[in-house]
Amino acid sequence: MSTPFIGKREYFPGIGRIPYEGRESDNPLSFKHYDAGKKLGDKTMAEHLRFAVCYWHTFCNTGNDPFGPGTRDYLWNRSADTPLARAEDKLDAAFEFFTKLGVPYYCFHDNDIAPDAEDVVAYEKNLKHMVALAGERQQATGLKLLWGTANLFTHPRYMNGAATNPDFAVVARAAVQVKAALEATVELGGANYVFWGGREGYATLHNTDTRRELEHFARFLATARDYGRSIGFKGNFLIEPKPMEPMKHQYDFDASTVVGFLKQHGLDRDFKLNVEANHATLAGHTFEHDLQMASDHGLLGSIDGNRGNPQNGWDTDQFPSDLYDTVGAMMVVLRQGGLAPGGVNFDAKLRRESTDGEDLFLAHIGGMDSFARGLEVAYALQTQSPWERWRAERYASFDEGPGRDFAQGKTDLAALRDLAAGHGEPIQTSGKQERYENLINQYLAR
Ligand code: XLS
Ligand code: NI
Ligand code: NI
Numbered sequence: 001m002s003t004p005f006i007g008k009r010e011y012f013p014g015i016g017r018i019p020y021e022g023r024e025s026d027n028p029l030s031f032k033h034y035d036a037g038k039k040l041g042d043k044t045m046a047e048h049l050r051f052a053v054c055y056w057h058t059f060c061n062t063g064n065d066p067f068g069p070g071t072r073d074y075l076w077n078r079s080a081d082t083p084l085a086r087a088e089d090k091l092d093a094a095f096e097f098f099t100k101l102g103v104p105y106y107c108f109h110d111n112d113i114a115p116d117a118e119d120v121v122a123y124e125k126n127l128k129h130m131v132a133l134a135g136e137r138q139q140a141t142g143l144k145l146l147w148g149t150a151n152l153f154t155h156p157r158y159m160n161g162a163a164t165n166p167d168f169a170v171v172a173r174a175a176v177q178v179k180a181a182l183e184a185t186v187e188l189g190g191a192n193y194v195f196w197g198g199r200e201g202y203a204t205l206h207n208t209d210t211r212r213e214l215e216h217f218a219r220f221l222a223t224a225r226d227y228g229r230s231i232g233f234k235g236n237f238l239i240e241p242k243p244m245e246p247m248k249h250q251y252d253f254d255a256s257t258v259v260g261f262l263k264q265h266g267l268d269r270d271f272k273l274n275v276e277a278n279h280a281t282l283a284g285h286t287f288e289h290d291l292q293m294a295s296d297h298g299l300l301g302s303i304d305g306n307r308g309n310p311q312n313g314w315d316t317d318q319f320p321s322d323l324y325d326t327v328g329a330m331m332v333v334l335r336q337g338g339l340a341p342g343g344v345n346f347d348a349k350l351r352r353e354s355t356d357g358e359d360l361f362l363a364h365i366g367g368m369d370s371f372a373r374g375l376e377v378a379y380a381l382q383t384q385s386p387w388e389r390w391r392a393e394r395y396a397s398f399d400e401g402p403g404r405d406f407a408q409g410k411t412d413l414a415a416l417r418d419l420a421a422g423h424g425e426p427i428q429t430s431g432k433q434e435r436y437e438n439l440i441n442q443y444l445a446r
Pocket of ligand 2: 276278279315317347
């Protein structure tokens with residue numbers, strides 16, 4: 001087995017390129033469903049799914065929680081003496097991992113790849129240095145950047161918000177990072193640029209003027225958009241909804257809230273949504289619901305693939321493993337004709353108790369296989385089963401005659417009344433949810 005790595009040393013020894021071995025294989029370090037080159041319709045699995053590994057959970061997070069420190073002692077975090085040298089080691093580990101896993105994309109925050117600094121010039125210098133190196137690694141491996149973003153939530157200066165901070169000095173300081181992260185994204189050919197508003201919200205209305213904060217938020221996004229376009233960014237800007245955590249209430253509550261906000265401020269031509277599974281469930285929805293709401297407006301831009309834990313209520317960011325969820329997600333994605341230029345980014349982390357380097361591979365293999373299987377089943381349901389016909393038939397009464405006239409705005413309320421008076425009580429029609437559920441299980445078992 002070849003062991004591709006490109007850095008000074010190998011960080012995942014004993015692990016080579018992860019092969020596709022099919023569902024009969026018992027080799028944990030192989031794909032059972034993700035067969036990158038397999039075609040479904042006119043696209044390969046790789047083209048449908050456009051997988052990305054996230055830098056923050058996979059290479060920065062060592063498993064700390066509010067009750068204890070990290071449990072994972074990664075070599076790239078301790079082998080070098082300076083923060084910048086450690087960042088270089090981490091970059092090597094990351095590209096070794098991407099290459100061995102066989103994903104086409106990755107995603108990062110500015111201070112995932114480069115050491116943060118309070119001094120603006122030092123911060124910019126660190127990021128530029130690391131972006132140049134990342135560019136070289138992309139060249140050497142063929143990896144691409146799905147999206148870049150700025151971390152506007154970790155540093156204590158952002159405790160009251162970044163773009164929505166009541167203090168203009170903090171808003172301006174946030175612009176330093178967004179400007180630099182946009183430049184980094186453009187330099188690395190990033191397909192998208194993400195805003196996740198982790199601290200854009202409030203803890204109490206007692207001290208908060210939400211109207212002003214939301215206006216500042218829209219102004220900030222428009223300003224960032226204008227700068228991005230001026231330096232040649234052609235991709236989508238993406239807003240990632242999340243209802244809470246870290247703030248009690250976050251402005252980008254869910255997909256529908258964000259769609260309304262973007263339309264209200266005329267931002268929906270440049271901005272779409274990056275929908276994350278566990279954020280949708282935190283908002284009290286299913287993953288598929290938020291995907292559908294975004295997609296209905298033509299604004300589903302990308303996916304953060306993960307899942308929550310049904311027994312507790314926070315953002316556990318587990319790797320996706322529930323095939324029901326991935327089938328549901330891929331039903332929405334296939335119906336809208338795909339995700340490009342977005343993709344499926346694994347915004348997911350290992351459990352604190354999972355401490356082997358190998359576990360990073362196992363987790364991603366599981367996530368990729370779950371989405372690949374979801375894709376296969378959704379594709380089969382849409383192309384071979386009666387699903388789409390059943391669904392369309394529910395609305396057949398709007399396809400012709402007075403129903404179509406109504407849908408086209410040609411009927412007034414009095415005319416509707418007269419139609420109903422002539423018809424008598426509508427005949428009861430079953431929703432037949434069980435029929436669809438049985439079909440999913442039937443196709444999952446194939
Ligand atoms: C946190 C978010 C974050 C974004 C990027 O909950 O998911 O990781 O994806 O800032
Ligand atoms: Ni999240
Ligand atoms: Ni996310």
